[in-house]
Amino acid sequence: MTVYAYVDGPLGEMxxxxxxxxxxxxxxxxxxxPxxxxxxxxxxxxxxxxGAFEGIAAQLRSYFTGGLTRFDLTYADAGTDFQRRVWRAVDDIPYGATVTYGEIAARVGAPGAGVRAVGxxxxxxxxxxxxxxxxxxxxxGALRGYAAGLERKERLLGLEGALVR
Incomplete structure (x- = not known):
């Protein structure tokens, strides 16, 4: 059964x-x-x-207060094969670090023109x-694309102490 919940956070109600x-x-x-x-x-x-999301909500609260650097949760493996490869590469980016779209493209075997597909x-x-x-x-080194807005992307990177090049 599909279930949902709202969790308050510094970026809005998730x-x-x-x-x-x-x-x-x-x-x-x-x-x-939002x-x-x-x-x-x-x-x-x-x-x-x-209640179904209590564990996830606790991890989110800890992340937003600087206590958690890596989420430990089970999530659906939706998407195409290519999307899943890209998302796994994104999952491997350490807390507080940044990588470029080109670096992700190289990691998934799609350098060059694959950068757009990675994006x-x-x-x-x-x-x-x-x-x-x-x-x-x-x-x-510039912030590019974020579905929830570049201001939120910048706030998340700031929270993690990531240096934007």
């Missing part, structure tokens, strides 16, 4: 959506921020279940904050 299983597990499918491009929208038939895949990341696409920057 919407968490997931699948709840009979064994009590909840697998996170989406984390969106005003985000392509944000999830609560649908009829979904169940409001804040598209990153732009379709359904798990903002927990999958750290905010750590990917332009080749010139």
């Amino acid at each position: 919407l968490l959506v997931g699948e709840e299983y009979a064994d009590g597990r909840t697998v996170l499918a989406s984390l969106s921020l 005003g985000q491009k392509g944000a999830a929208v609560v649908r009829e038939g979904w169940r409001h279940a804040p 598209t895949a990153i732009g379709r990341n359904p798990l903002l904050v927990v999958r750290p696409c905010h750590r990917v920057i332009g080749a010139d």
